[in-house]
Amino acid sequence: MTIQKAFVSAQDVAARAGVSRSAVSRTFTPGKSVSAETRAKVLAAADALGYHVNHLARGLMRNESGIVCLIVSDLGTPYRSNLVNALTQQLQDAGKIAMLINTDRSDESVGLALRQAIRYRADASIVVSGMPDKSIVKLCLRNGLRLVLINRDDEHDGTLRINLDDAKAAENAVTAFARAGCKHLALINSTAGTPSLMAREAGFIAAAAARDLPVMVEHHGHTSYASGRLMAQRLLTRPTRPDGVFCVTDLLACGFMDTARREFHLDIPKDLCVIGFDDIEQASWISYNITTFAQPIDGIAANAVAWLRGDAEQTERTSLRLHADMVWRGSVRGG
Amino acid sequence: MTIQKAFVSAQDVAARAGVSRSAVSRTFTPGKSVSAETRAKVLAAADALGYHVNHLARGLMRNESGIVCLIVSDLGTPYRSNLVNALTQQLQDAGKIAMLINTDRSDESVGLALRQAIRYRADASIVVSGMPDKSIVKLCLRNGLRLVLINRDDEHDGTLRINLDDAKAAENAVTAFARAGCKHLALINSTAGTPSLMAREAGFIAAAAARDLPVMVEHHGHTSYASGRLMAQRLLTRPTRPDGVFCVTDLLACGFMDTARREFHLDIPKDLCVIGFDDIEQASWISYNITTFAQPIDGIAANAVAWLRGDAEQTERTSLRLHADMVWRGSVRGG
DNA sequence: TTGTAAGCGTTATCAG
DNA sequence: CTGATAACGCTTACAA
Numbered sequence: 001m002t003i004q005k006a007f008v009s010a011q012d013v014a015a016r017a018g019v020s021r022s023a024v025s026r027t028f029t030p031g032k033s034v035s036a037e038t039r040a041k042v043l044a045a046a047d048a049l050g051y052h053v054n055h056l057a058r059g060l061m062r063n064e065s066g067i068v069c070l071i072v073s074d075l076g077t078p079y080r081s082n083l084v085n086a087l088t089q090q091l092q093d094a095g096k097i098a099m100l101i102n103t104d105r106s107d108e109s110v111g112l113a114l115r116q117a118i119r120y121r122a123d124a125s126i127v128v129s130g131m132p133d134k135s136i137v138k139l140c141l142r143n144g145l146r147l148v149l150i151n152r153d154d155e156h157d158g159t160l161r162i163n164l165d166d167a168k169a170a171e172n173a174v175t176a177f178a179r180a181g182c183k184h185l186a187l188i189n190s191t192a193g194t195p196s197l198m199a200r201e202a203g204f205i206a207a208a209a210a211r212d213l214p215v216m217v218e219h220h221g222h223t224s225y226a227s228g229r230l231m232a233q234r235l236l237t238r239p240t241r242p243d244g245v246f247c248v249t250d251l252l253a254c255g256f257m258d259t260a261r262r263e264f265h266l267d268i269p270k271d272l273c274v275i276g277f278d279d280i281e282q283a284s285w286i287s288y289n290i291t292t293f294a295q296p297i298d299g300i301a302a303n304a305v306a307w308l309r310g311d312a313e314q315t316e317r318t319s320l321r322l323h324a325d326m327v328w329r330g331s332v333r334g335g
Numbered sequence: 336m337t338i339q340k341a342f343v344s345a346q347d348v349a350a351r352a353g354v355s356r357s358a359v360s361r362t363f364t365p366g367k368s369v370s371a372e373t374r375a376k377v378l379a380a381a382d383a384l385g386y387h388v389n390h391l392a393r394g395l396m397r398n399e400s401g402i403v404c405l406i407v408s409d410l411g412t413p414y415r416s417n418l419v420n421a422l423t424q425q426l427q428d429a430g431k432i433a434m435l436i437n438t439d440r441s442d443e444s445v446g447l448a449l450r451q452a453i454r455y456r457a458d459a460s461i462v463v464s465g466m467p468d469k470s471i472v473k474l475c476l477r478n479g480l481r482l483v484l485i486n487r488d489d490e491h492d493g494t495l496r497i498n499l500d501d502a503k504a505a506e507n508a509v510t511a512f513a514r515a516g517c518k519h520l521a522l523i524n525s526t527a528g529t530p531s532l533m534a535r536e537a538g539f540i541a542a543a544a545a546r547d548l549p550v551m552v553e554h555h556g557h558t559s560y561a562s563g564r565l566m567a568q569r570l571l572t573r574p575t576r577p578d579g580v581f582c583v584t585d586l587l588a589c590g591f592m593d594t595a596r597r598e599f600h601l602d603i604p605k606d607l608c609v610i611g612f613d614d615i616e617q618a619s620w621i622s623y624n625i626t627t628f629a630q631p632i633d634g635i636a637a638n639a640v641a642w643l644r645g646d647a648e649q650t651e652r653t654s655l656r657l658h659a660d661m662v663w664r665g666s667v668r669g670g
Numbered sequence: 671t672t673g674t675a676a677g678c679g680t681t682a683t684c685a686g
Numbered sequence: 687c688t689g690a691t692a693a694c695g696c697t698t699a700c701a702a
Contacts, residue, residue: 011695081412084410392680
């Protein structure tokens, strides 16, 4: 078996169809005029040869690769994977294709990822984790790479920023606890302190202060099940035990609830009310049934993609604040 | 503000550094010889200009894009997202970059995804969901797109197939139930019946038959929490209630356990033993604590990437069978 | 509508 | 080690 040329080119198709390369090109470019006759000939030849337009070359010419780069850490986590799921789906529907770069949580690795996006001449990049520094953002913009920042707090020109109204949600959490008659509030959070997480914390503390309710705060590790467990042990052995705990993440809430029940034999919501955030699937499972706030995942994705489809020339800074609906379940009394 | 050229090219760098384009190219190609002096000049100019090699053009020349396409459905699911996480990470470490295509479960959408991979001249494609038909596989191979099929059963030349020893795992499940003294076994599965799921089912039934143990079987929907709940309702209202249930997926097991406990007030493992599959994070949570089989996710990813790094000329069919270790937890008596 | 020719940013080849 | 030159596969004026 002889080594054959790996890919079939428009040239080959043109030869077989008895037309010029440009005719082939036009056939595969929507909105170009080709006669029905040649189009048919080209299509037949292309099909027979298994021809597929080379998007690398097309991107080179058009200065538009169709690639959108997703920069994410902790992809195995429920919220992240659902967001990536929605994003890839909607990008595909918009005729784009997603490139996925996995970072650790460091800002440095985000910078590396963005450089990679530039190398592949991505049309845009959606940053879900980490905070790219100003110089990198400038570099991207100068290279024609549009940027969507999700739940990051820096504002830059020519960039779309999508945030949630974390403070408002936190305030609603306090209200819910107050209605349930909770007297001793608490909040658990990661040590990392990403912008949205810190906004929830600050909002919760402020709203509680407005009602003269004290708040105990614990920080530990990442927003994981294990962290939730550990902070439950810390919090529930304090002199005064909290009776209303806001977990800034559902994953934290799951770990917190499991140890509160198994190790401290507390009844939720009788002895202790719990509120989470994200509305991951597990929050709706019978064992947890957590009152929480729903991340508007599809809304985030839809807004990001809509902005990308828009005119590339718009260079104004745009900022979107989406609402996280409260989802009432059984981990809070009343409701 | 005037419209400036979007990207900076090697030409620009060469001009600024006072060298030829080829010198620039060599500087950025590992293993090419450039004098320390020119290299320094080039690097300085590149840095000043913010130059990044255009991988679209490079891929065009080299016939090697560095892109590996991941074809996946149900990305929001724990097992899938963890696999994608491992895959993207290890691909990056190997100097490749992942493109992600989200499919529904249909074989047709896998075909569409593979065509997209061809258009971007991906070096390879890793298929995690759905089964591409023979003609599409042939098309890919002819176009120089290497293929890794994970948990699919078709065998093709020039393709790497990675499977688990599902039958062996199922046999171990039967042994565990027998040791726990279970007399009435059951199995719950999706209706889709992907190869690996069907292998678990067949293996379980065969091993049970060898011990003269009867097996009740239920099928429903996808392998989700909700399906697990529904099949629990069906199974636990049967005349003879099973006392050992193999759920072909941990997600099914979670749903099954929750309704067995809450709706039927059964004690696990006293009244009922449960075994799952995948070892998703939730299986280790206190509320579930499921005895299960660990998907060797890192092993799968490592093998896939190692094969991709290998010589592209090898056209033999390769098939790998990985072992899924049993993870003993509290959902089975004894152990 | 069609074909010809130029050019996109690379890398590989081949003299020097 | 260096620089000119020819590809790679495509799109897009421009001319027919």
